[in-house]
Structures are given as C-alpha cells and as structure tokens.
Amino acid sequence: PGFPAAHVRSSFLDFFRRRHGHLLVPSSPVRPRADPSLLFVNAGMNQFKPVFLGTVDPRSQMASYRRVVNSQKCVRAGGKHNDLEDVGRDTYHHTFFEMLGNWSFGDYFKVEACQMAWSLLTEHYGIPADRLYVSYFGGDAASGLPADEETRNIWLDLGVSPGRILPFGLEDNFWEMGDSGPCGPCTEIHFDHMGGRDAAFLVNAGSPDVVEIWNLVFIQYNREPDRSLRLLPRFSVDTGMGLERLVSVLQGKRSNYDTDLFTPLMDAIHQRSGVGPYTGRTGTEEGSQVDLAYRVVADHIRTLSVCIADGIHPGMSGAELVLRRILRRAVRFCIQVLQAPQGALASLVPTITQLLGDAYPELKQEEDRIVDIINENEAQFLASLQQGSRIIQRTLSKKDCKHSGFPASVAWTLHRDLGFPLDLVDMMLEERGVRVNRQDLERLLSENQKDVVFPVDGLVQVGGYVVHQVTATDRLKTGDQVQLHLDQAHRL
Numbered sequence: 001p002g003f004p005a006a007h008v009r010s011s012f013l014d015f016f017r018r019r020h021g022h023l024l025v026p027s028s029p030v031r032p033r034a035d036p037s038l039l040f041v042n043a044g045m046n047q048f049k050p051v052f053l054g055t056v057d058p059r060s061q062m063a064s065y066r067r068v069v070n071s072q073k074c075v076r077a078g079g080k081h082n083d084l085e086d087v088g089r090d091t092y093h094h095t096f097f098e099m100l101g102n103w104s105f106g107d108y109f110k111v112e113a114c115q116m117a118w119s120l121l122t123e124h125y126g127i128p129a130d131r132l133y134v135s136y137f138g139g140d141a142a143s144g145l146p147a148d149e150e151t152r153n154i155w156l157d158l159g160v161s162p163g164r165i166l167p168f169g170l171e172d173n174f175w176e177m178g179d180s181g182p183c184g185p186c187t188e189i190h191f192d193h194m195g196g197r198d199a200a201f202l203v204n205a206g207s208p209d210v211v212e213i214w215n216l217v218f219i220q221y222n223r224e225p226d227r228s229l230r231l232l233p234r235f236s237v238d239t240g241m242g243l244e245r246l247v248s249v250l251q252g253k254r255s256n257y258d259t260d261l262f263t264p265l266m267d268a269i270h271q272r273s274g275v276g277p278y279t280g281r282t283g284t285e286e287g288s289q290v291d292l293a294y295r296v297v298a299d300h301i302r303t304l305s306v307c308i309a310d311g312i313h314p315g316m317s318g319a320e321l322v323l324r325r326i327l328r329r330a331v332r333f334c335i336q337v338l339q340a341p342q343g344a345l346a347s348l349v350p351t352i353t354q355l356l357g358d359a360y361p362e363l364k365q366e367e368d369r370i371v372d373i374i375n376e377n378e379a380q381f382l383a384s385l386q387q388g389s390r391i392i393q394r395t396l397s398k399k400d401c402k403h404s405g406f407p408a409s410v411a412w413t414l415h416r417d418l419g420f421p422l423d424l425v426d427m428m429l430e431e432r433g434v435r436v437n438r439q440d441l442e443r444l445l446s447e448n449q450k451d452v453v454f455p456v457d458g459l460v461q462v463g464g465y466v467v468h469q470v471t472a473t474d475r476l477k478t479g480d481q482v483q484l485h486l487d488q489a490h491r492l
C-alpha cells in the first residue's frame with residue numbers, strides 16, 4: 001500500500017517536528033510513573049501531566065517543553081478508560097494501541113491546532129474533506145459549562161461545511177484523563193468509511209462506518225478531587241490520534257485488523273491454528289466466533305508483549321490482575337476456538353517484535369522474558385480451565401439448562417472457588433448454547449456483596465469485585481469495613 005504503518009507513524013512525527021517546530025519525545029512505558037490514579041498509561045498526555053498542572057520541576061527538561069510530538073504506547077483495559085469488553089467484538093477498539101499526539105504547553109491554542117490537524121489529514125495525507133466530520137463541545141447546562149462556539153467558528157473558517165460540524169455533550173467532547181486532573185473541551189475528527197451519503201447521524205453512535213480518529217483537547221481546567229473545575233494558569237493543547245485507525249483510513253480498510261499492523265499477525269495465528277484463515281466476520285454472522293477469536297488473540301498478544309516488556313506481569317492486583325485476565329482470555333480463545341496447541345500464544349511474540357520492535361526497541365530486548373512469562377502463566381491457567389470445563393460439562397449432562405438457564409450456583413462456584421472471571425464463564429456457556437440464570441446470579445452477587453473473602457489464589461474480593469490497592473499484607477477479615485471505589489475495582 002502507499003501508506004505502510006511505519007511510514008504513517010514517522011510521517012506524523014516528521015510533520016510536527018520538521019514543519020511545525022515540535023520536539024520529539026519518546027513514548028513512556030505503559031506502567032504509570034508515580035501516578036496511583038492510573039492503572040495503565042492510557043493517553044499520550046499522561047507523561048506530561050506535571051507540565052499541564054504546573055507542578056513540573058523547573059530544572060527538568062520537561063519544564064522547557066513548548067511544542068512536543070510523540071507516539072505513545074497506550075493500554076485501555078481498566079479504570080476510567082476501559083475498552084476490554086469491546087475488543088474483538090468491534091474492529092477499532094484495542095486494549096493496546098499507539099496514540100499519535102502533538103502538544104502545546106502555553107504556546108499555540110485552538111486555531112493553530114485545528115489548522116495543523118486539518119492540513120495534515122486533507123493535504124498531507126490527502127483524505128477527502130467530504131469523508132470527514134468534526135465535533136465540538138456543545139455545552140452542559142447542568143454543570144454551567146458553555147458551548148465551545150470558538151472552535152465551531154474555526155472549523156467554518158477552515159472551510160468545513162456547517163452540516164459536518166456537530167455539537168456533543170460532556171461524554172464525547174469534554175476530555176478527562178481520570179477522576180481528577182487536567183481536562184477541557186475537545187473537538188474530534190471522524191472518518192466516514194462508507195461515503196456517498198449524509199452520515200452525520202452515525203458520528204459518535206458506535207458505528208463501524210463512521211469512526212473517531214483524532215481528538216484535539218483544549219486543556220483549560222483541572223478537575224479537583226472534590227469534582228470542581230479550576231481554571232489553569234495557562235492553556236494547553238493535547239491531541240491524540242489512534243495510529244491503527246488512521247492507518248486503516250489511509251490503507252482503505254474498514255477494519256484495523258486488515259491493515260499491515262495486523263495482517264502478519266493474523267497469518268502467524270493462522271499457521272498455528274487448526275481453523276481456516278481470518279475472514280473478518282463480525283456480529284452474529286455464521287463463523288464470526290472464529291474471527292472474533294482471531295481479533296481477541298491478536299489484540300491481547302500485543303498488549304501482553306508491551307506490558308511485560310514494561311514490567312507489568314500477570315498477577316494478583318491492580319494492572320497485573322487485569323493483565324492476568326487478558327492472558328487467560330487469550331489462552332482460552334487460542335486453544336478452544338482457534339484450536340492452537342499450548343505454547344502457540346507465546347510463539348507469536350517474535351511477530352510482535354517484528355511489527356513493533358523498531359518503534360519500541362524494549363520489545364526486542366525483552367523478547368525472551370516475554371515468551372517465558374506467557375508460557376508459565378498459560379500452563380497454570382490450563383490446569384484450572386480443564387477443571388472448569390469438566391464442571392460445566394458435568395452440569396449440562398445432568399440438567400437441561402435451555403429453559404431455566406445454567407445454574408447460578410455452579411457459575412458462582414467456578415468464579416469464587418476457581419477464580420474464573422464471570423465473563424469467561426458467560427463465554428464458555430454461550431459456546432455451548434446456554435446462558436446462566438441471571439436473576440439467581442444477581443441475587444448471589446448481592447448476597448455476597450458484604451463478604452470479604454480470600455479465595456484459593458489470594459485475590460481479595462468483595463461481591464463480584466476484586467479490590468485494587470489491597471495488598472496481601474493487609475489483614476482483612478469478614479466484618480471489617482472496607483472503603484470501596486468501584487471504578488478502581490474490577491468486576492470479575
């Protein structure tokens with residue numbers, strides 16, 4: 001193709017570096033540094049948070065940043081930005097992705113940011129303007145925030161037609177990193193993969209036909225711990241564009257998985273599998289379960305490789321627990337759906353190194369360690385998976401579950417005693433054409449809400465949640481009061 005991913009990545013960086021005087025800053029590791037409010041680095045701006053906040057050490061190099069560009073490794077699989085449930089089901093949300101971004105720290109603001117973005121997309125990359133939509137913050141009456149008319153006018157001045165400039169609320173057009181921190185109104189650029197008709201109603205509607213590609217955030221505020229907004233001493237620009245989505249646009253593909261960032265990986269998976277090649281089916285189409293498995297495995301092995309290279313290992317709490325869950329999901333899809341042998345997952349790591357190792361050399365350095373850790377964890381999981389499948393099979397052979405549903409008590413046992421995430425139980429049942437009895441399960445969940453238990457593998461659970469930031473040295477017993485922040489806890 002005319003736009004190999006490696007070229008898209010480097011041309012983005014060059015555009016801002018050479019043409020617009022930005023300093024190239026390397027990606028930070030995905031393990032957040034000194035920021036307990038984050039499980040993973042989830043946006044390019046994370047490493048610059050002290051600059052936005054004005055808390056940066058004045059002697060550090062960061063204090064001198066005015067214009068910066070980078071390509072950041074991001075993971076969205078927990079906390080405020082959690083896309084884990086969508087991965088594989090759609091074709092444009094990944095747990096690991098690369099975010100291309102440019103920043104102004106008290107330098108340029110809205111006008112220049114929009115100009116540069118528009119010129120890059122429409123002139124430099126030649127994307128037709130009639131395939132693009134832009135959104136802006138339409139205000140929020142409840143919190144007294146005004147609409148960002150300034151940005152709307154900037155787009156009009158750049159020649160965007162009024163019908164392609166759409167207002168949205170807090171949810172889509174007010175960007176926040178986490179529960180607190182720098183934030184502000186944003187304007188986003190969306191690409192219409194279909195063309196040829198008015199697709200305005202598909203913007204921000206979760207459709208694969210019109211996909212958000214670039215977010216330009218105008219950082220004016222800090223969200224304080226008490227939820228109020230404080231105006232920052234100087235305004236900044238923070239943008240983020242998903243490389244995988246941009247590449248799919250430039251390579252004329254409807255799915256990120258059909259770009260050269262993924263096709264060698266899909267081929268490698270196919271070689272190890274006992275099923276046909278990846279054919280891109282989604283939804284309820286016949287055979288889509290296999291393609292879903294391809295996407296999940298491809299996504300998860302990227303995330304596992306990047307996280308392990310950066311020192312996050314599958315484990316028992318926080319980000320490590322999330323990674324453990326990702327690993328277990330990948331293993332199950334690999335073996336049960338793709339019919340690949342044990343060891344297949346880890347054997348994909350060299351392909352990841354080939355695809356991403358030039359951009360992120362730590363993947364090359366850590367390759368052997370990544371392979372070993374994945375293999376060890378796979379072996380552990382397979383032992384308990386076998387036990388779980390036997391229990392499900394035995395239950396189904398004894399009881400007709402088509403009408404009353406799969407007994408919640410058995411699902412609960414798998415979950416609580418064998419450490420199976422409930423969504424994994426759901427998926428295993430779905431494959432066998434049954435569903436768990438929801439009503440009973442909800443009841444069990446709420447009955448156990450107050451119970452703090454230490455199941456076999458030592459996870460601390462409250463109801464259906466695993467509590468983060470409780471370490472094995474914390475001595476909790478039933479009846480102890482625990483303060484729960486559910487958005488920091490993980491639904492199992």
Ligand code: ATP
Nearest residue numbers: 076083092093094097212213214215240241242245
């Ligand atoms: P979406 O609405 O599609 O979930 P978002 O609004 O959550 O995206 P932002 O936080 O605005 O995304 O991040 C900036 C850009 O990063 C997005 O415009 C998109 O191109 C990319 N991006 C965000 N989440 C993902 C993801 N899970 N996988 C791949 N790219 C992503």
Ligand code: MG
Nearest residue numbers: 081082083093
């Ligand atoms: Mg999102």
Ligand code: MG
Nearest residue numbers: 172188204212
């Ligand atoms: Mg969005």
Ligand code: MG
Nearest residue numbers: 172188212215
């Ligand atoms: Mg967005």
